[in-house]
Each structure stands twice: as C-alpha cells, then as structure tokens.
Amino acid sequence: MRHKISCSVIIVSLTTSAFCYSHDYEKLNSTQGGKVYVSAIEQGRLYPVSPMSFNQLYEYYKDMKLKNKLEDKSRILNDKLFYSSIKDFSGEACAMLWRYENNKPHKFRAGGEDIQVQLNRTKIESTPFFDRLSPWYEKPYSITYQNKRNAYYHFFPSGNSFSPKHLGYAIHRSSALFGQGKGKKNDLVFSIQTYFLSVKDNNIQDTGTLIERDIALISPIYVPFTIGEIGRFSSEQHAVLECKSNAKFILPLWN
Numbered sequence: 600m601r602h603k604i605s606c607s608v609i610i611v612s613l614t615t616s617a618f619c620y621s622h623d624y625e626k627l628n629s630t631q632g633g634k635v636y637v638s639a640i641e642q643g644r645l646y647p648v649s650p651m652s653f654n655q656l657y658e659y660y661k662d663m664k665l666k667n668k669l670e671d672k673s674r675i676l677n678d679k680l681f682y683s684s685i686k687d688f689s690g691e692a693c694a695m696l697w698r699y700e701n702n703k704p705h706k707f708r709a710g711g712e713d714i715q716v717q718l719n720r721t722k723i724e725s726t727p728f729f730d731r732l733s734p735w736y737e738k739p740y741s742i743t744y745q746n747k748r749n750a751y752y753h754f755f756p757s758g759n760s761f762s763p764k765h766l767g768y769a770i771h772r773s774s775a776l777f778g779q780g781k782g783k784k785n786d787l788v789f790s791i792q793t794y795f796l797s798v799k800d801n802n803i804q805d806t807g808t809l810i811e812r813d814i815a816l817i818s819p820i821y822v823p824f825t826i827g828e829i830g831r832f833s834s835e836q837h838a839v840l841e842c843k844s845n846a847k848f849i850l851p852l853w854n
Contacts, residue, residue, distance in 0.1 A: 622726040622826070625763040626774035627788050632766050635851045636788070636819050640773050641780035645821055645847035648682050648689075652848055659850045663795075664811045674749070674809070675795055681751060684744035685791060686843040688753040689820050691742065692770070692789050693829050693842035698724035700830025705734060708742075709839045728758035728769045740769075743796075743803070750796035750803045754815075755789070766790060766817065773821065785825045788849065791818045819849045 627633040639645075646652040653676050663672040675681050694709035702723045725733040727740075734740075741754035755769035762768065773786045793816055795809040807813045822842050832838040 622729055623785075624729070624770045624772055624787070624826075625768070626784075627771040628774040629764050630766045630768070630771065631764075633771070636766075636849045637773065637775050637780070639849050639851040640775040640783065640821060641778040643779035644850050644852070645779075646850050648686050648820070648846050648848060650677065650679065650682065652850070653677070655850045656848065658853070659848075660816060661853065662810070662814065662816060665809050666807075666811055667809075678746070678749050680744055680746045680749065684742075684751045684753060685818060685820065686846055687744070688742055688791055689789055689822060689846040690839035690843040692727075692755070693822065693824070693838045694835050695724065695727045695740075696787075696826055696829045697832060697835050697838035699727060700826060703835070709835050728755065729763070730758075733758060735769075745796075745798050745803060747801065748798055749809075750798050752794040752796060754792050754794075756792065766819075767792065772825075783823065787822050787824060787826065787829075789820045789822070791820055792816070793818060821847045821849050 628637045644655075646655050656676050657672060660672055660676075663675065665671060665674065691709055694706075698704070698706065705722050705724050727733055728735050730736060735755065736758040739754045739757050739760075741752060743750055743752045745751070756767060758769070760767075763771075767790055769790060771788045771790070773780065773783050773788050775781075775783045775786075794813075795816075797804040797806065797809055810816070823845050824841070829838050829842070832841060
C-alpha cells in the first residue's frame with residue numbers, strides 16, 4: 600500500500616494526559632482497504648521482518664518502483680538495515696505504549712538519552728496519536744536510520760492527519776477472528792510509513808526519494824500483543840525487545 604504524505608520535522612511539546620484508561624484503537628477491518636490485511640492475518644500470512652521474506656515482499660510492494668531504471672526494489676529488500684530499522688521502530692512504538700500504560704514520562708526514544716531532544720519527563724505519556732494532548736497528535740513521530748547507501752525515514756503520521764478508521768492511522772487492533780487469527784482480535788497492527796532515501800559520502804541526498812513520485816509506502820506490522828499485555832511487561836526495555844522479536848509483516852496476496 601502507499602500513501603502520499605508530506606515529510607515534517609518533529610517538534611516536541613510539553614503536555615500531560617487527561618486519560619487514565621487504556622484506549623481501544625479502531626479495528627483494522629473498519630478501515631478502507633483494511634479487510635484484506637485482516638484476511639491475511641487469519642490466513643497466517645505473517646512473515647518475519649528479515650531477508651527471509653524477500654520473495655513475499657517483492658510481490659507485495661507493487662509501488663516500490665525506483666527512479667533509477669538500472670535498479671529495482673532489490674536495492675532495498677537486500678538491505679539488512681531495512682529490516683532492522685523496522686524492528687527497531689516497532690519496538691519504539693511498543694515502548695511508547697508501555698509508558699502510556701504505566702503512567703511514565705514522555706520520551707522520544709526508549710532507554711536513556713539520545714541525540715534527539717527529550718520530552719519533558721515530568722509529564723506522563725498520553726494516549727499516543729489519539730489524545731489531543733499527545734505530542735504526536737499534531738506532529739508525526741519519526742526516526743531516520745541510515746547506512747552508507749540507503750536511509751529509511753520511518754514515521755507515524757500525526758494523529759490529526761488521518762481518521763482513526765484510515766489505514767494510514769498509526770495504530771489499529773487486528774480485529775482478526777477466524778483461522779490463524781482466532782484469539783488475536785485485539786493484537787496490534789502498526790501502519791509504519793517510510794520514505795526511502797539515498798546516501799552518499801555519509802550524507803542523505805536532497806534529491807527526493809528513491810521511489811517514483813516520491814511517495815511513502817505503508818508497511819503494516821503485526822505484533823502479537825494487546826495494549827494491556829504490553830503494559831504488563833516488566834520494563835520499557837522488555838516491551839521493546841518483545842516487540843522487536845515478534846514483529847511480523849502482514850502480506851496479503853494481490854489479485
């Protein structure tokens with residue numbers, strides 16, 4: 600899937616939450632285009648976030664058409680950073696939900712300090728993307744990962760940029776009921792969006808993205824946990840590790 604969206608710089612805000620209960624994100628089957636992903640979960644079409652899924656991903660990413668006609672999507676799908684960065688970003692999403700469930704302070708990244716400015720740690724994590732007081736209600740949450748050749752700008756759009764019933768909204772519940780989806784209806788699905796960028800001499804190039812029309816592509820990622828289960832992990836880092844280890848691509852078959 601793809602969605603054209605403009606890239607924004609993250610600005611952090613000093614906010615606190617008015618919510619004190621677990622929020623139920625919208626069901627994936629209530630989104631336009633979401634039912635095909637629900638069916639994929641029920642059919643067991645969940646694949647490792649690793650190069651082992653190369654063939655399935657090659658078929659899935661119909662819109663991953665590179666501008667350079669001498670290259671194809673193998674440039675990305677053969678890059679180990681593509682997979683490790685999606686795992687890492689999924690882990691950060693779970694860390695955000697763990698902080699929310701445990702009334703912990705806002706942070707931009709899990710663990711200790713990093714090069715990004717941290718949010719005010721005296722303010723608790725509000726419902727990510729949904730709460731109007733969430734830093735990510737009006738601004739996207741993003742992290743850029745790069746190596747010597749490629750860079751991946753992974754992001755969740757701001758909560759107010761999409762309806763919660765849109766596939767582009769950051770978080771949904773799987774809503775799967777049948778087959779291999781039985782018992783997984785409240786497990787989470789992250790709609791990770793990505794701009795694919797070129798790197799030269801360790802610098803990200805400002806010539807647009809690698810992909811035709813400079814579009815961002817959506818990679819729906821399934822994690823086998825509810826918000827409550829994430830909140831019951833022993834620590835933020837535990838939540839990160841569990842989600843990184845268990846994240847799977849949801850890859851339906853296109854007609």
